[in-house]
Amino acid sequence: MVAFSHTDTGTSESEWAASGVAALPELPLSADELADMTFVVLAAHPDDETLGAGGFLAKLHAAGAAVEVLLCTAGEASHPDSQTTTPEQLAAVRLTEFDSAVSGLNPSATWRFLELADGQLAASTERIADSLRAAVAGRPADSVTIIAPYRHDGHTDHDTLGSIAAEVAAQGGHGLLEYPIWYWLWAGPDDSTWNSWVRVPLADQDQRAKQRAMGAHLSQTKPLSDQPGDETLLSDTFLEHFRRPWEAFAWHPSTAGSNSAADAERIFDEVHSREEDPWSYTTSWYERRKRSLTLAALPEESYESGLELGCSIGTLSEELAQRCQQFLGVDASSAALAQAAKRLARFPSAHAKHLTMPGEWPEGTFDLVVLSETGYYLSPDELSELLARIEATTRHGGTLVLCHWRHPISGWQLDAEAVHAMARTQLGWPTHGLYREKDFMLEILLAPERTA
Incomplete structure (x- = not known):
C-alpha cells in the first residue's frame, strides 16, 4: 500500500x-x-x-x-x-x-x-x-x-x-x-x-x-x-x-462471447493474485455443503486413480485425495495451483499440475474424473474436445462427476445445463445419479463396463 x-x-x-x-x-x-x-x-x-x-x-x-x-x-x-x-x-x-x-x-x-x-x-x-x-x-x-x-x-x-x-x-x-x-x-x-x-x-x-x-x-x-x-x-x-x-x-x-480456455490462465490468475480465496471455498457454507454432497454422491468408497479438472485452490482436491490411491489436480491458474499444492502436500501420492485444458492433458488413465465448476469456462468446441479426452482416458466402469453453478455465466457461451447435456449426448454414458437445486446441479455418469 x-x-x-x-x-x-x-x-x-x-x-x-x-x-x-x-x-x-x-x-x-x-x-x-x-x-x-x-x-x-x-x-x-x-x-x-x-x-x-x-x-x-x-x-x-x-x-x-x-x-x-x-x-x-x-x-x-x-x-x-x-x-x-x-x-x-x-x-x-x-x-x-x-x-x-x-x-x-x-x-x-x-x-x-x-x-x-x-x-x-x-x-x-x-x-x-x-x-x-x-x-x-x-x-x-x-x-x-x-x-x-x-x-x-x-x-x-x-x-x-x-x-x-x-x-x-x-x-x-x-x-x-x-x-x-x-x-x-x-x-x-x-x-x-x-x-x-x-x-x-x-x-x-x-x-x-x-x-x-x-x-x-x-x-x-x-x-x-x-x-x-x-x-x-x-x-x-x-x-x-x-x-x-x-x-x-x-x-x-x-x-x-470471446472467452475460452486460452483466457482461463489470464483471468483466473488475476483473480487469485488479488485474493487467496475469491469464491470463499474455505468459509462459505454453500461451498462446504456442496463438497459434502459431491463426496457423498461418489458410487465407490475408493478409487485407484483420480483426476480433478480445474481444481482451483484445492479445497475439494484434498478430500478427493483421501478417496484415491493416486490423485492429480490440474488447473490453468498458477496462482490457484500454488495453494492446491500446499493442501495436497500431506498426501504422498497426490499432486497438482499446471495444465490448460483441453489442449494439454495428463498422462495415464483414471477411474475417477471430476469436472466441477469448470465446463462452462470452455467454448463448445473445447468442451467437446475435453469430453473426448475424458472418454479416451477413463477406465471401463469409471466415474465421471459433473457439478456446476446453475445461474448464467456472463461472458462465456455455456452454462450448467449446456455442459451436462453435451456430456450426456457426446459420451452416451448412463447417469448413475442426478441432483438439482436452485444454485447447482450434480450428476454422476459411469463409463461402460468392458464388454466380453
Whole structure:
C-alpha cells in the first residue's frame, strides 16, 4: 500500500503536463457506440465520481448512454478531528453534495447509496460485488462497461472497490474503465503505469459541468469552519489535476462471447493474485455443503486413480485425495495451483499440475474424473474436445462427476445445463445419479463396463 497524506504537496500538475500524458491515445469508442451502452459507475465516496470521471459522465449524457452510479459510503470519515460537525451530520451534507454533483453531470443518471462504512469497504466485498452484479445483470455482457476507482490508487477504499470491479468485469466479460484520483498526487511521470492508459477528451460543456460538480462538493473543497479539524481536504494544487481538458483511464475492453480456455490462465490468475480465496471455498457454507454432497454422491468408497479438472485452490482436491490411491489436480491458474499444492502436500501420492485444458492433458488413465465448476469456462468446441479426452482416458466402469453453478455465466457461451447435456449426448454414458437445486446441479455418469 502506498503511504501518502492529502496534505502532501505531491507531484505538480506542471510535471504531469510535461510528461506526455496528454498525448495518450483516445478511448476507442465513438459517440454512437457509447449511446448503445450502459455504464455502471462505482464511487467509494461522494466526489470520487466527479474527480475521476465527471467529464466522462457529462459526455455520456450528451451521447444518450444509460448511467447508474453506486455510491458505497457517505464519506463521513473525511474530517475525523472536526469539533463542529459529527460524522452523521457530515454524511448528510456529503450525500446532498453528491446528489447535486451527479444531477449536474448527468441529469438522466440514477444512483443508489449502499450505506457502507467509510474507510471499511474491505469488510464488505461480498455485498459490493453482489450489488454490482445485480446492476449489470439482464444486459448483454458486451453492452455494459463498469467505471471504478483505479485498483492501485493508494487509498484502501479505492483499491478495494477497484479490485472488486476488476473481478466482476473479468468474470462477466464486461468492459472496465478505472479512474485514478490519488495516483496523480503520489505517483510521478517516471511511474510507467500510465503509459498503457487511454484518454477521454472533454468538450467545453463537459469541462464546465465537471467544474460545477467539483464546486458542489464544498465540504471537501472548502473548510467546514475556521476551527481546527475543519480544514479543506482537497487543496487547490491537488484539484489542478482535475481541471484538465481530458480524463485518463486504465481501459480493459469487454471480452464477452470471446472467452475460452486460452483466457482461463489470464483471468483466473488475476483473480487469485488479488485474493487467496475469491469464491470463499474455505468459509462459505454453500461451498462446504456442496463438497459434502459431491463426496457423498461418489458410487465407490475408493478409487485407484483420480483426476480433478480445474481444481482451483484445492479445497475439494484434498478430500478427493483421501478417496484415491493416486490423485492429480490440474488447473490453468498458477496462482490457484500454488495453494492446491500446499493442501495436497500431506498426501504422498497426490499432486497438482499446471495444465490448460483441453489442449494439454495428463498422462495415464483414471477411474475417477471430476469436472466441477469448470465446463462452462470452455467454448463448445473445447468442451467437446475435453469430453473426448475424458472418454479416451477413463477406465471401463469409471466415474465421471459433473457439478456446476446453475445461474448464467456472463461472458462465456455455456452454462450448467449446456455442459451436462453435451456430456450426456457426446459420451452416451448412463447417469448413475442426478441432483438439482436452485444454485447447482450434480450428476454422476459411469463409463461402460468392458464388454466380453
